[in-house]
Amino acid sequence: MAGGIDVASDEQGYDRTEMLRAFDETKAGVKGLTDSGLLKIPRIFVRPSEELAQESTCKKTQVQVPVIDLSGIQDSDRRKPVLEEVRIASETWGFFQVVNHGIPLTVLDGMIDGVRKFNEQDVEEKKKYYSRDRTRGARFYSSHDLFMSRTASWRDTLTISFSDPDQIDHNELPACCRDSALEYSKHVEILGNLLLGLLSEALGLETDHLKNMECTQGHRLHCHYYPACPEPELAMGTTKHSDAGFLTILLQNQIVSGLQVLYQGQWLDIQPVPGGLVINIGDLLQLVSNGKLKSNEHRAIATSIGPRISVACFFSGPVNGDKVYGPIEELISEENPAMYKEVAISEYVAKFFATGLEDYRALDYYKLMITEFLSAVMAAEEIYSIVPGELENCQDKYSISAFAEHLESKLCLVSVGTEASYVSMDLLEPGAGRIRRPSNHFFQLIPATLTNHGTFIKEKIKCSLQRIIECYIDDCLVQFWAPKTAGGRCFLTTSGQPFAVDWLCKGFCWYRKHCSSHDYLVDSEANEAELGPPGRVFRSGLPESSPDLRLYSAKDYPLRNQALSCGIKGYMALPVFDLLGQNCIGVLEFVVFSAEYINIVNEVEEGLKGQFVVLTLLFLLSNSFVFLQTADLRWTLNINQPCLEASHLQMKRNYVDHGGQQLALNEIKQMFEVLKRSAQLHLAQAWIPSKNSLIVDNTPNGTILMERAILKVFVDYEDDYNSPTTHFLKACKLHSLIVGKGIVGRILATCESFFCPSISNFSITEYPLVHYARSARLTVSFAICLQSSLTGDDIYVLEFFLLPGSSDGQYSWSFLPFLLTIMERQLNSFKIATGQLLGEELSVKAIEFCKDNGFDSFNYSIR
Numbered sequence: 001m002a003g004g005i006d007v008a009s010d011e012q013g014y015d016r017t018e019m020l021r022a023f024d025e026t027k028a029g030v031k032g033l034t035d036s037g038l039l040k041i042p043r044i045f046v047r048p049s050e051e052l053a054q055e056s057t058c059k060k061t062q063v064q065v066p067v068i069d070l071s072g073i074q075d076s077d078r079r080k081p082v083l084e085e086v087r088i089a090s091e092t093w094g095f096f097q098v099v100n101h102g103i104p105l106t107v108l109d110g111m112i113d114g115v116r117k118f119n120e121q122d123v124e125e126k127k128k129y130y131s132r133d134r135t136r137g138a139r140f141y142s143s144h145d146l147f148m149s150r151t152a153s154w155r156d157t158l159t160i161s162f163s164d165p166d167q168i169d170h171n172e173l174p175a176c177c178r179d180s181a182l183e184y185s186k187h188v189e190i191l192g193n194l195l196l197g198l199l200s201e202a203l204g205l206e207t208d209h210l211k212n213m214e215c216t217q218g219h220r221l222h223c224h225y226y227p228a229c230p231e232p233e234l235a236m237g238t239t240k241h242s243d244a245g246f247l248t249i250l251l252q253n254q255i256v257s258g259l260q261v262l263y264q265g266q267w268l269d270i271q272p273v274p275g276g277l278v279i280n281i282g283d284l285l286q287l288v289s290n291g292k293l294k295s296n297e298h299r300a301i302a303t304s305i306g307p308r309i310s311v312a313c314f315f316s317g318p319v320n321g322d323k324v325y326g327p328i329e330e331l332i333s334e335e336n337p338a339m340y341k342e343v344a345i346s347e348y349v350a351k352f353f354a355t356g357l358e359d360y361r362a363l364d365y366y367k368l369m370i371t372e373f374l375s376a377v378m379a380a381e382e383i384y385s386i387v388p389g390e391l392e393n394c395q396d397k398y399s400i401s402a403f404a405e406h407l408e409s410k411l412c413l414v415s416v417g418t419e420a421s422y423v424s425m426d427l428l429e430p431g432a433g434r435i436r437r438p439s440n441h442f443f444q445l446i447p448a449t450l451t452n453h454g455t456f457i458k459e460k461i462k463c464s465l466q467r468i469i470e471c472y473i474d475d476c477l478v479q480f481w482a483p484k485t486a487g488g489r490c491f492l493t494t495s496g497q498p499f500a501v502d503w504l505c506k507g508f509c510w511y512r513k514h515c516s517s518h519d520y521l522v523d524s525e526a527n528e529a530e531l532g533p534p535g536r537v538f539r540s541g542l543p544e545s546s547p548d549l550r551l552y553s554a555k556d557y558p559l560r561n562q563a564l565s566c567g568i569k570g571y572m573a574l575p576v577f578d579l580l581g582q583n584c585i586g587v588l589e590f591v592v593f594s595a596e597y598i599n600i601v602n603e604v605e606e607g608l609k610g611q612f613v614v615l616t617l618l619f620l621l622s623n624s625f626v627f628l629q630t631a632d633l634r635w636t637l638n639i640n641q642p643c644l645e646a647s648h649l650q651m652k653r654n655y656v657d658h659g660g661q662q663l664a665l666n667e668i669k670q671m672f673e674v675l676k677r678s679a680q681l682h683l684a685q686a687w688i689p690s691k692n693s694l695i696v697d698n699t700p701n702g703t704i705l706m707e708r709a710i711l712k713v714f715v716d717y718e719d720d721y722n723s724p725t726t727h728f729l730k731a732c733k734l735h736s737l738i739v740g741k742g743i744v745g746r747i748l749a750t751c752e753s754f755f756c757p758s759i760s761n762f763s764i765t766e767y768p769l770v771h772y773a774r775s776a777r778l779t780v781s782f783a784i785c786l787q788s789s790l791t792g793d794d795i796y797v798l799e800f801f802l803l804p805g806s807s808d809g810q811y812s813w814s815f816l817p818f819l820l821t822i823m824e825r826q827l828n829s830f831k832i833a834t835g836q837l838l839g840e841e842l843s844v845k846a847i848e849f850c851k852d853n854g855f856d857s858f859n860y861s862i863r
């Protein structure tokens with residue numbers, strides 16, 4: 001027995017309710033368990049395996065919630081910048097820390113010490129306070145939702161209610177922490193009022209606005225005690241939740257960080273700051289601010305070092321009254337219609353206690369009805385037509401959870417057309433007996449006619465989209481483009497196809513609208529300007545992307561200008577294949593909104609902007625693969641597929657690392673070092689076969705693909721992550737080469753050497769990375785195909801970008817003999833892939849463009 005719980009019953013069948021009851025009856029809390037010296041945690045504390053598995057894939061980032069210095073806050077010069085910091089933190093993170101907040105360190109330490117004394121006193125004394133009766137002014141318990149949650153929390157809590165401060169009977173408070181709690185309560189109330197004053201001003205309201213709404217009338221201290229946990233990776237201190245009240249001020253002891261906030265789908269530690277307090281916005285403040293201030297999800301992990309002590313002070317308004325709260329009138333306008341219903345605080349509190357913490361989000365219950373919400377979305381059209389420029393900074397967001405609210409947390413399928421009707425699909429967990437709140441919001445527009453086959457694919461796509469959106473990518477729209485035939489022609493359409501977003505903003509509505517009325521022609525008669533990115537991806541079977549839409553010309557992307565005016569920044573399209581048929585069944589299009597930038601700028605730093613979109617795209621790329629696969633679909637970058645032989649390439653492609661590759665690469669690297677000094681060279685990179693090299697011949701039109709048969713890049717350029725050159729290089733890594741396309745692709749087909757004085761003249765179908773190359777101002781290109789005696793049949797393509805000296809390229813031509821001499825000297829193990837030695841006469845194919853946008857090629861000899 002451990003603390004009254006028979007841990008051994010794990011092995012002999014498991015009666016969870018009985019175990020919970022036994023644990024509760026010990027009245028000794030989690031500390032009672034640890035005091036008995038247990039080494040394994042009882043099963044009621046072990047999180048479900050799916051949850052634990054997800055945890056292991058969770059990455060960590062270095063970002064920190066803002067720390068705001070409140071010193072001198074009453075002086076007007078100082079107040080302004082602080083207000084701005086508070087506003088940004090509350091609108092983006094919903095969390096920040098404050099220092100110099102006016103509560104003396106002795107009061108903070110006294111509070112922590114009081115909580116420690118209470119928990120570490122004689123257990124019999126503590127038991128007197130053990131209660132689940134919420135009317136008691138002070139009570140002790142382990143997890144308020146113990147009998148409703150999937151996992152019991154590894155913590156004990158002492159709650160002291162100051163809901164009616166004048167009436168509090170001091171004798172109700174435990175003697176060991178009475179004075180410290182009363183002292184802390186006095187100070188924290190003053191700070192709460194100060195913060196609500198700042199938040200009122202940040203919302204553009206009078207300082208006293210929120211105070212006059214009685215948001216700080218009454219508060220409760222939840223004093224948490226998290227004992228050291230013998231198996232912290234299996235347990236959770238406080239499960240993921242958002243705080244239901246208006247505002248929370250959290251004091252934590254300094255020994256170990258345990259509080260984490262959900263940020264971009266990742267859990268981020270909130271490191272204790274000496275003398276600091278954590279502030280977070282609660283659900284009610286999000287509601288009354290009409291969604292402007294953000295109530296963010298957070299949790300406290302179990303730790304091996306302990307005890308961790310924290311004191312959460314909740315300002316939840318006059319809990320016992322019938323006061324009604326709704327979005328503040330001043331914050332509602334035609335452009336920003338009310339997002340939430342009014343709520344009576346008594347009803348609100350009752351709902352909170354009727355549900356387990358992990359399943360409850362107060363806001364989900366009070367979102368406006370779908371019809372009202374839809375009309376708000378449609379109003380975006382009018383707003384747009386009145387102020388066309390406005391959408392460029394489309395930051396106004398409407399939460400799609402409004403849909404979910406109406407459908408009571410069910411997946412929503414919206415049918416539009418003449419008979420608009422709503423159909424809902426059950427997301428009830430079978431047998432779970434309670435509604436599982438979907439963490440994302442997904443919906444689909446269904447056209448009147450649907451073939452069975454179409455429905456089947458749609459179901460699979462929907463399933464993938466749901467998973468993709470689950471990774472919590474802010475401000476990203478994903479939509480599916482499916483083929484259709486009409487009038488004997490073949491098109492791609494997204495009208496009536498699944499799409500998913502995590503937030504709804506005007507830019508999204510508009511982009512979706514443009515796309516729904518634009519079909520891309522994709523049959524063999526389609527010309528380049530008709531294909532657009534989805535069309536090209538569908539035909540080539542290869543992904544395409546751009547971190548900045550402006551890199552595309554209007555010809556590359558017919559909806560470019562519309563997309564830009566909707567505030568879209570990053571773009572990516574992925575081909576989707578049926579696993580069995582290996583046919584491209586459509587294209588998934590991802591667009592990333594500029595609002596993403598704005599958030600990230602506030603939170604990280606200015607310079608990371610461009611990088612972020614590239615990272616987002618990479619992230620999407622890698623994740624989508626996994627998600628498509630779970631839906632029995634795939635896209636091309638499947639490195640686990642066996643390599644396929646493409647015989648007509650006449651190259652052995654089953655790559656084996658001969659160990660000599662590193663030596664061969666060193667030779668190339670050294671040669672690049674020598675070349676670095678020549679003024680005519682802009683950039684150089686080497687393409688080498690990779691372990692994952694793969695040639696696939698399964699695309700709809702039979703194009704031969706060589707996937708990522710790539711590469712290490714050695715270049716001479718400033719490693720500025722936001723430069724067009726960096727974007728070009730990242731794109732080279734990210735995208736597959738198509739045999740026969742671009743210069744390197746042509747070389748893969750023939751092993752010849754190529755020279756092109758103006759690669760920017762290629763169309764995007766002829767050279768899929770041309771938009772990146774144009775933006776990096778790469779014009780003159782020379783590329784040569786080599787083999788090294790150190791690595792047998794492996795080929796190496798060296799690609800050089802020269803600085804243009806004159807329009808006819810003559811100046812660059814004159815550089816080639818020099819280049820070949822350096823290669824001959826430096827690349828001792830190499831010969832040209834067509835057989836000759838470096839230094840012998842080299843035949844180079846030159847590509848020249850004609851006035852009509854076509855091009856010719858000629859053979860030239862060097863040396």
Ligand SMILES: O=C(O)CCC(=O)C(=O)O
Nearest residue numbers: 222224238259300310312
């Ligand atoms: O202990 C902590 O750090 C977090 C506690 C918390 O989030 C809460 O009580 O709402």
Ligand SMILES: [Fe+2]
Nearest residue numbers: 241242243298
């Ligand atoms: Fe919380």
